[in-house]
Amino acid sequence: MKKTYRSWGAALLVLTMSIGLVACGGDKSASSQGGTGDTKIKLKVYAQHFDADTTKPFDYAVEELKKDMPNVEIELDPAVQDGYQKLKTYAATGNMPDIYFTDWPTLQTLAKSKNVEVLDNYETTAKFKENLNPGVESRLVAPDNHVYAYPDTGIEFQLIYYNKSIFEKAGIETPIRTIDQMGEAAKKLKAAGYVPMSIFAKEKWITTAFYNGLVTREQPQGFGALDQKGVKALPEAFVTAAQQMKQLQQAGLFDANATNTNYDQASSLFYQGKAAMFVNGQWEIYSSQEKLGDQVDWMYWPAKDEATYEKSKYFIDGAGSPQGYAVSSSSENKETAVKVAAFLATKSAEYKYTQLGSPIVSPKVDKQIASTVPAMMQRVAKELLPNAKEYAQLLSNTKIQNTINDNTQNLMVDNFLVEGFVNNLNSTLEKEN
Secondary structure: OOOOOOOHHHHHHHHOOOOOOOOOOOOOOOOOOOOOOOOOEEEEEEEOOOOHHHHHHHHHHHHHHHHHOOOEEEEEEEOOOOOOHHHHHHHHOOOOOOEEEEOHHHHHHHHHOOOOOOOOOOHHHHHHHHOEOOOOHHHHEOOOOOEOEEOOEOOOOEEEEEEHHHHHHOOOOOOOOEHHHHHHHHHHHHHOOOEEEEOOOOOHHHHHHHHHHHHHHHOOOHHHHHHOOOOOOOOHHHHHHHHHHHHHHHOOOEOOOHHHOOHHHHHHHHHOOOEEEEEEEHHHHHHHHHHHHHHEEEEOOOEOOHHHHHHHOOEEOOOOOOOEEEEOOOOOOHHHHHHHHHHHHHHHHHHHHHOOOOOOEOEOOOOOOOOOOOHHHHHHHHHHHHHOOEEOOOOOOHHHHHHHHHHHHHOOOOOOOHHHHHHHHHHHHHHHO
């Protein structure tokens, strides 16, 4: 399998679009063919639709679709926040929706079971590719050089959010720069009656993202470094990050019930002022700003010491892996489904750019931003992205990724030790590399 490396310099071209920039291009991927006849075509779409950040872009795209392809009817199947397990169950039972939104690990699984349409040779794909913002090709073209889904967002990343008012009440200085400082903050917050950091660790990807944030302080390539042939044992940066994550867990940073906590529960703790910190992607900016106003801000990932923090704070925790709206290979209306999938991605991106002010989109948008951009997103655009040094690389090996997912979640449990983490990863690395 071809290994893809994306330099941050290329990705930066799209991510540092200044607020208010008008990108050229328009809706080239949104073909109006295939949905304008008299025959009604009903398509089932499995998509994220659980809060304002997910419902509004999707609903906007569907309304725009009614104008462009009036004979296409969308039946929404709201996605469950379960790491795409429900989608995998659909695949196993032969009950796939026509179109579904998913991530790269799941796309790899569905590609092996022939449950995703390979989109390489569709005219819609060629048009979508022409209309991409610079630097986001890894969102569309997979490491195996195939196209499986149409992305709406650009290259995303994870942040640590914190409630400034709670930190002030607890007497904690910000920014937190080191692991030791984070551990001490956790103890103070816990003593003051707060959950130090709320995390929805029932979903393995978020504990993996947290771990990757720590890894990137020592190894800016992140998990991508484990894809290299000859890596038979966990590199020092990964061992250090596991030790740090366990140190924070033992300091009481996470709620004892974290591995049974879902997104709704974890976010509620943060928004109700019961938790001082919350970890999620940059997309959480909108909900947190709406609910907490100027009380909320984000911080960089802590490191082993202040010198490492200063050196590494502009290494970004995230990877430009393929994701987006895919099409089932068994869809009875495959040609139309492909066009609709691309349309949904394009219009969702249009909403996120124009209404949310997010520069992190894959398709170009030819409309102006029509809303007030949240202060935290302005900070991302003006402070973080222009100074970004490197971006974590994609890990393509699903067996290594699954072992990481399982074991980072296990690090949240008292009786699971770093030695077990390292041994389990070493075993998988020995077999795979």
